Amino acid sequence: MAAPLIIAIDGPSGVGKSTLARGLAVHLAIPYVDTGAMYRAVGVLARAAGIDLDDDDGCGRLAATLAFDFLDPPPPGRLRVDGRPMEGEIRTPAAAEAASRCSRHPSVRAALVAAQRRLAADHGAVLEGRDIGTVVFPAAAVKLFVTADARERARRRWHDLQGRGITVNLDDLAQTEAARDLRDTTRAHAPLFPATDAVRIDSTHMGAAEVLNRALAEVARWRDADR
Numbered sequence: 001m002a003a004p005l006i007i008a009i010d011g012p013s014g015v016g017k018s019t020l021a022r023g024l025a026v027h028l029a030i031p032y033v034d035t036g037a038m039y040r041a042v043g044v045l046a047r048a049a050g051i052d053l054d055d056d057d058g059c060g061r062l063a064a065t066l067a068f069d070f071l072d073p074p075p076p077g078r079l080r081v082d083g084r085p086m087e088g089e090i091r092t093p094a095a096a097e098a099a100s101r102c103s104r105h106p107s108v109r110a111a112l113v114a115a116q117r118r119l120a121a122d123h124g125a126v127l128e129g130r131d132i133g134t135v136v137f138p139a140a141a142v143k144l145f146v147t148a149d150a151r152e153r154a155r156r157r158w159h160d161l162q163g164r165g166i167t168v169n170l171d172d173l174a175q176t177e178a179a180r181d182l183r184d185t186t187r188a189h190a191p192l193f194p195a196t197d198a199v200r201i202d203s204t205h206m207g208a209a210e211v212l213n214r215a216l217a218e219v220a221r222w223r224d225a226d227r
């Protein structure tokens with residue numbers, strides 16, 4: 001039997017990874033695993049439980065007890081933790097910050113990487129995050145590394161938050177996002193960097209449909225090569 005299709009999408013915040021991943025999942029009828037949502041959930045739940053986000057053991061113990069799943073489409077990629085849907089509360093700038101801080105801990109990463117592999121085991125998946133093509137699925141069929149200019153990324157994040165009813169100052173957001181990206185790319189464990197065999201997509205001047213078509217062309221190329 002053919003191995004399930006795994007598509008790895010990595011890149012910094014605000015490049016359009018989620019839109020692309022959701023589009024691919026719908027188009028190819030495979031699950032969408034939003035790994036950033038999982039780190040966000042750990043950050044939010046750790047804070048709520050009074051766990052210090054710098055406490056590797058405390059955050060790791062919490063992460064290991066949580067059961068993650070993604071609600072079947074529609075809509076694809078909605079996270080459930082211990083059976084409870086988590087959406088609005090994990091999409092705030094504070095949740096992004098908490099996720100970035102607790103994602104530095106090896107114990108948290110070990111628990112979530114294991115959960116991510118389980119989630120994709122049966123039916124394959126499109127997974128998006130920071131370490132999918134380098135750590136979680138280094139043998140993924142298709143690996144994409146998406147980038148965009150920093151200002152454009154901040155503008156997209158701002159737009160996204162605005163759509164959720166969260167108003168922030170664009171310059172402040174650009175600064176906090178830059179600090180988060182720096183932390184995510186310079187941390188000791190599984191930092192963000194492109195896998196050597198990842199296809200790079202600069203989405204700065206591309207619309208969502210164009211990015212999706214570019215990614216679908218890579219899937220088609222892989223399918224042709226696999227025959």
Ligand code: DC
Nearest residue numbers: 035036037039099100103129130131
């Ligand atoms: O993609 P996002 O903005 O929802 O991710 C939130 C944070 O989670 C991000 O700043 C770093 C962390 N993260 C990670 O370390 N590894 C992943 N695979 C996904 C996210």
